[in-house]
Amino acid sequence: MGRKQRIDQFFKVIFTVISTFSVLALLAIILFVFIQGAIPFFTATAEAVHVIPFGISSFTLDGDAYTYSSLPRDAKYVELGESPGFHTLGFQHQDQEVSILLDVDLERPLPAHRVNVVAAAPGVVKYTEEYVYEVTYPGKIAGQIRGFYLAIPQQPTGFFSQFLLDTEWRPTYNKRYGIFTMVVATLFSTFGAILVGVPLALLTAVFLSEFLPPKVGGFVRGAVDLLAGIPSVVYGFFGLMVVVPLIKKLSGAASGNGLLAAMFILALMMLPTVISLAETSMRAVPQMYREGSLALGASKMQTAWRIVVPAAKSGIFAGAILGTSRAVGETMAVIMVAGNSPQIPRVFTDGIRTLTATIALEMGYAQGRHNRILFSVGIVLFLIILVLNGIVLALKSRMMEDA
Amino acid sequence: MMRFISQQCRDNALWWVMALATVFILLTLVFIVAYVILQGAPGLTWTFLTSTDWRVGVWPMLLTTLYVVGVSLLVSLPIGIITAVFLNEYARNPKLKRTIRLAVETLAGIPSIIYGLFGLLVFCRILGLGQSILAGSLTLSIMILPVVITSTEEALKTVPRSFREGSLALGTTKIQTLWNVVLPSALPGIVTAVILAIGRVVGESAPVLLTVGIAKNVPRSVMDSGRTLTIHLYYLTKEAVEENAFQQAFATAAILVVFVIVLNSVTRAITRKYEKRIGSAA
Numbered sequence: 001m002g003r004k005q006r007i008d009q010f011f012k013v014i015f016t017v018i019s020t021f022s023v024l025a026l027l028a029i030i031l032f033v034f035i036q037g038a039i040p041f042f043t044a045t046a047e048a049v050h051v052i053p054f055g056i057s058s059f060t061l062d063g064d065a066y067t068y069s070s071l072p073r074d075a076k077y078v079e080l081g082e083s084p085g086f087h088t089l090g091f092q093h094q095d096q097e098v099s100i101l102l103d104v105d106l107e108r109p110l111p112a113h114r115v116n117v118v119a120a121a122p123g124v125v126k127y128t129e130e131y132v133y134e135v136t137y138p139g140k141i142a143g144q145i146r147g148f149y150l151a152i153p154q155q156p157t158g159f160f161s162q163f164l165l166d167t168e169w170r171p172t173y174n175k176r177y178g179i180f181t182m183v184v185a186t187l188f189s190t191f192g193a194i195l196v197g198v199p200l201a202l203l204t205a206v207f208l209s210e211f212l213p214p215k216v217g218g219f220v221r222g223a224v225d226l227l228a229g230i231p232s233v234v235y236g237f238f239g240l241m242v243v244v245p246l247i248k249k250l251s252g253a254a255s256g257n258g259l260l261a262a263m264f265i266l267a268l269m270m271l272p273t274v275i276s277l278a279e280t281s282m283r284a285v286p287q288m289y290r291e292g293s294l295a296l297g298a299s300k301m302q303t304a305w306r307i308v309v310p311a312a313k314s315g316i317f318a319g320a321i322l323g324t325s326r327a328v329g330e331t332m333a334v335i336m337v338a339g340n341s342p343q344i345p346r347v348f349t350d351g352i353r354t355l356t357a358t359i360a361l362e363m364g365y366a367q368g369r370h371n372r373i374l375f376s377v378g379i380v381l382f383l384i385i386l387v388l389n390g391i392v393l394a395l396k397s398r399m400m401e402d403a
Numbered sequence: 404m405m406r407f408i409s410q411q412c413r414d415n416a417l418w419w420v421m422a423l424a425t426v427f428i429l430l431t432l433v434f435i436v437a438y439v440i441l442q443g444a445p446g447l448t449w450t451f452l453t454s455t456d457w458r459v460g461v462w463p464m465l466l467t468t469l470y471v472v473g474v475s476l477l478v479s480l481p482i483g484i485i486t487a488v489f490l491n492e493y494a495r496n497p498k499l500k501r502t503i504r505l506a507v508e509t510l511a512g513i514p515s516i517i518y519g520l521f522g523l524l525v526f527c528r529i530l531g532l533g534q535s536i537l538a539g540s541l542t543l544s545i546m547i548l549p550v551v552i553t554s555t556e557e558a559l560k561t562v563p564r565s566f567r568e569g570s571l572a573l574g575t576t577k578i579q580t581l582w583n584v585v586l587p588s589a590l591p592g593i594v595t596a597v598i599l600a601i602g603r604v605v606g607e608s609a610p611v612l613l614t615v616g617i618a619k620n621v622p623r624s625v626m627d628s629g630r631t632l633t634i635h636l637y638y639l640t641k642e643a644v645e646e647n648a649f650q651q652a653f654a655t656a657a658i659l660v661v662f663v664i665v666l667n668s669v670t671r672a673i674t675r676k677y678e679k680r681i682g683s684a685a
Contacts, residue, residue, distance in 0.1 A: 008576050008577045008578060011577070018481075018482055018486065019485065019486040019494075022506045022510060022548055022549075022552070025506075025545045026509055028525070029518070029545075032521055032525055033520055033521055033524070036520075200424050200427070200428065203421045203424035203425070204424045207421035207422060207424070207425050208425065211421065223429055225667060225671075226436075226663065226667050227432050229606070229663045229666065229667055231605070231606030231607075231608065232606065232609075233633040233636045233659075234656050234660060236640075237636060238439065240640055275428075299410060299411070301413075301417055301418065329513075329516065331609035335637075336637065356514065359519075360609050360613070363520075363523065374520075375520055378517055378520045381514060381516070382513070389512040
């Protein structure tokens with residue numbers, strides 16, 4: 001007897017421990033993504049200006065000699081002092097000693113003014129980007145650039161001013177990380193998908209639950225299940241091959257990739273979710289309700305729309321919102337049909353780029369802050385989804401109470 | 404009388420609108436499936452399926468997909484089934500139960516790209532697995548956990564109480580009852596859970612792109628980067644370097660669609676058989 005209880009106790013403990021895995025996984029996902037995505041808003045990329053030699057094996061900085069190979073392996077740069085002032089960079093160029101005088105002051109408001117080249121031979125300093133100066137001495141051979149990159153530290157990004165409400169997304173050139181256009185694109189495409197998808201789904205769900213005979217209903221339900229199972233890339237591929245050319249032909253626009261195509265594909269993809277939740281909750285409406293309504297002389301149609309639909313409204317809303325969060329989170333299908341240019345769409349055929357598309361498209365090559373900012377984009381997406389999920393959970397508990 | 408007629412007219416009109424909506428959805432589905440399969444069928448040759456050269460065939464992608472499915476199920480199934488068993492058979496503490504359920508539901512709602520970010524950060528970078536089949540599978544195994552847990556729980560709920568009571572009355576331990584009586588009775592439901600999970604993994608693309616990568620070679624081990632069928636389809640349309648890229652894309656899409664249809668039919672068959680059995684038992 002004692003042994004039996006011990007065995008059961010043993011398994012209970014093990015099962016309890018393993019079951020908490022989901023909770024831990026959820027916490028880990030939230031924690032890691034949020035921390036990584038929060039870094040750009042709290043820290044600067046570096047303390048001081050980084051001098052990165054380019055095509056130069058040895059140079060001097062304020063009189064100290066460096067050779068490229070002596071630099072630490074993981075940090076292929078030298079830091080200029082934090083204090084403002086003048087620094088001299090020197091290197092050999094065609095047997096001549098070349099020196100460049102730099103004026104550094106990180107307190108200056110405009111990033112472009114934080115590093116100035118005070119004195120150098122003519123025509124050798126090329127300004128390229130706000131956060132990177134390129135100081136080059138091209139040799140006689142074209143394309144063989146020798147010089148330095150001066151990477152200026154970026155201050156913490158302002159969450160609203162430089163991220164959420166900024167309309168410029170130029171991560172590699174100007175280090176601008178404004179995602180406003182993508183938030184708008186995500187909202188537009190999702191909203192459009194709701195406008196098309198939810199009425200269509202509701203009509204079908206009512207038809208399925210109240211009017212179709214069980215055999216036909218089962219067939220339609222199977223079709224809806226199949227629609228749910230088709231991979232998103234296949235939807236994207238179908239959109240690319242069929243919907244996009246069609247939009248191009250009908251609208252006469254230069255390209256069919258854009259908001260309209262994304263809306264259509266997303267509407268299609270959210271259909272199964274909305275239909276099955278709406279239908280399930282309508283079938284859960286007690287038969288008495290229908291009988292009562294019919295006994296009072298209402299038609300079958302009136303019963304369906306005025307009695308069953310209102311009675312099942314929590315479930316229908318839950319389905320619509322769940323479908324919405326699917327649309328917000330959809331990535332690959334949207335990438336394939338939306339055109340992906342970060343802009344505020346003016347007409348339906350304008351290309352758009354959603355939050356999810358930005359992450360998937362740029363994660364492959366994003367470095368440094370750009371990479372972390374993509375996690376910040378993930379946070380914004382996460383917050384939208386958590387709000388939507390919260391609504392669904394609240395509606396579900398209301399459904400339980402109703403039932 | 405006039406009102407009655409107009410009501411009937413309105414009812415009829417609405418009926419037709421609903422029928423049209425339903426037919427539209429059915430036709431769209433039929434169109435997508437038929438279009439992809441018909442266009443892809445000519446490209447579905449034996450060489451296409453078995454060639455290890457990525458310019459010609461999809462063998463590397465099939466293999467990568469298979470690896471990803473295998474490893475993620477290997478991780479996810481034990482955890483998922485045990486969690487479902489715990490929730491349905493063991494848990495007494497309502498707070499703990501609610502917390503786990505809430506976590507599972509939230510996990511189910513998180514967009515796949517967020518899983519991709521998490522997997523990239525934790526498995527690829529922090530744990531140093533790099534972009535590899537293992538890193539991707541671990542990521543996906545968390546993603547399919549809600550599917551496995553919810554479907555298994557549904558299956559466990561259909562096992563009648565009397566089965567458990569009968570077994571326990573014979574003097575078995577709880578774990579013996581579980582292993583010998585409850586789980587076998589719930590097996591069809593668990594198989595359905597597995598199939599659903601397989602479907603999710605095979606169809607998934609965004610997190611796979613971030614964590615498994617895009618390498619086109621035959622993977623030698625789970626530590627290699629690879630390219631699943633979905634990512635291959637995406638790159639075929641994106642890059643379209645080869646002359647027959649779109650032909651290959653259609654064939655790849657056809658494989659995916661056929662696969663989904665097969666999984667779907669198997670699930671339906673199992674569910675139908677199972678429902679019959681439960682019906683006759685009751």
